[in-house]
Amino acid sequence: xxxxxxxxxxxxxxxxxxxxxxxxxxxxxxxxxxxxxxxxxxxxxxxxxxxxxxxxxxxxxxxxxxxxxxxxxxxxxxxxxxxxxxxxxxxxxxxxxxxxxxxxxxxxxxxxxxxxxxxxxxxxxxxxxxxxxxxxxxxxxxxxxxxxxxxxxxxxxx
Numbered sequence: 001x002x003x004x005x006x007x008x009x010x011x012x013x014x015x016x017x018x019x020x021x022x023x024x025x026x027x028x029x030x031x032x033x034x035x036x037x038x039x040x041x042x043x044x045x046x047x048x049x050x051x052x053x054x055x056x057x058x059x060x061x062x063x064x065x066x067x068x069x070x071x072x073x074x075x076x077x078x079x080x081x082x083x084x085x086x087x088x089x090x091x092x093x094x095x096x097x098x099x100x101x102x103x104x105x106x107x108x109x110x111x112x113x114x115x116x117x118x119x120x121x122x123x124x125x126x127x128x129x130x131x132x133x134x135x136x137x138x139x140x141x142x143x144x145x146x147x148x149x150x151x152x153x154x155x156x157x158x
Contacts, residue, residue: 034083034115036122039073046082047073050105072130074123076106076115083107086119088127088141097139099127111151 039047044064051060067073067087076084084106091098101123106115124141131138145153 034076034078034110034113034118036074036076036115036118038126039068039075039085041068043073043075043082044068047075047085050082050085051103072123072126074119074126076110076119078110083110084115084119086123088123090130091142094131094134095136097131097137098142099130099138099140100142100144 047064047068048060051063054060054063064073067089071087071089074086074088075082085103086101086105087103088099088101091100101120104116104119106119127141128138147153
């Protein structure tokens, strides 16, 4: 499989954050009952079902615990049901201002409704806020995607 990398610049411009959230709000209005937020420990049971492709239950549980505890999991919920998941983490040393979006998963019957865009925009805002709160200049967000995954590439290239 050929993998492409997408690098999203994350500039330390406090004034541009409201524009990011304004765009997120415009997309969210189209999604009606779907809410984007950081996942909490209350979401763990549902999150376990999203990563079955890893096949090893202990690995799945440790991954979810790690991302809930140390990194970030962003979720889209339709009422109380998770319909989309994005996981990101700080790369290497936080002082470098680098992060990576690792997983973006959308429930099949919810694709094409702006959920992926909303998750990515929310995560970009969360990543910027994470670094700014630590007085670190946020620099880049890395994301890797298979060359043949055209739907994902369209989302990330927007």
